[in-house]
Amino acid sequence: MYMEIVASVEGVPGMLPSPDMLHPTLSRLGITPETLVVAYDATGGLDAARFLWTLACMGHEKFVTLDGGLGAWYQEQRPMDGEAPKEAPGMFSSSPTGRYYAEMEDVRAIADGEAEGFLIDTRSDNEYLGQTLGPVRGHVAGAVHMDWISNLKGPQNPYIQDDESLKARFAAIGLSDTATPVTVYCHTAHRAAHTWLLLRHLGFDNVKLYDGSMAEWGMRRQPTVRGAEPR
Structure with a gap:
């Protein structure tokens, strides 16, 4: 997921992609203006935070992150599912902002x-x-x-x-x-x-x-x- 939300721009790695590059990925995930996005990862929160910053730059600020991420969820023996959920593609609507x-x-x-x-x-x-x-x-x-x-x-x-x-x-x-x-x-x-x-x-x-x-x-x-x- 992380590699889908970064781009190399003029030789600089890890940059924010253009809205046109991000729209297909965010639309595939089914994110709409009403969607509450819950992000987590297994990297101490780094990937989730970068994803949420990307959403904020695109004008979507309805989100939270899971404290502790997947590691904490596993340690607390919470329910897990090994099957990938079925994607429900939508049309992501962005209002890019330079605020962040x-x-x-x-x-x-x-x-x-x-x-x-x-x-x-x-x-x-x-x-x-x-x-x-x-x-x-x-x-x-x-x-x-x-x-x-x-x-x-x-x-x-x-x-x-x-x-x-x-x-x-x-x-x-x-x-x-x-x-x-x-x-x-x-x-x-x-x-x-x-x-x-x-x-x-x-x-x-x-x-x-x-x-x-x-x-x-x-x-x-x-x-x-x-x-x-x-x-």
Whole structure:
């Protein structure tokens, strides 16, 4: 499913496909404006979050995700079915919006201090610090670090931390005002989608995901900062 909702755009992997590319997939799933979409996965919530962000970008915001995903469902010994359900194709109706989508120029303006915004890098410690091999090392200037997986109850525990714990974690990095414009990123807008969904759940109403993320940032040879400090 994940590979059906991403595309390579001008050499940048994992980008949001055009509405024309998404419509056949979403129509095949039978999603209509009245459909409540429940998304889950077996990847700690990453695939589900990216799918729901895609729906939001297409104007469909009637959705929820299953906390803990398939792993938690299995651990709790809830009923499962090994047969694939019969698809009931419909006609997906989209109203694409840029409300949840950030481009490289938007992020660069925040990094340069030309636009207001709070940047969050959701990658691993080593990626943020610039201690990994590859074409891009370090983080966008001004971005604070919060590894997406740290918002789960544990590396082997797929449940999301409770709301009060999450609010305290975001407050600790300087983010408590839900009106603050926030932009999240990772490497290919996969892990960051999870943090986007959490912030939305906590009531932050101005959160965008940088679609190109560090894959594009590095490809376009944008400047980075190495080390633990945002700047």
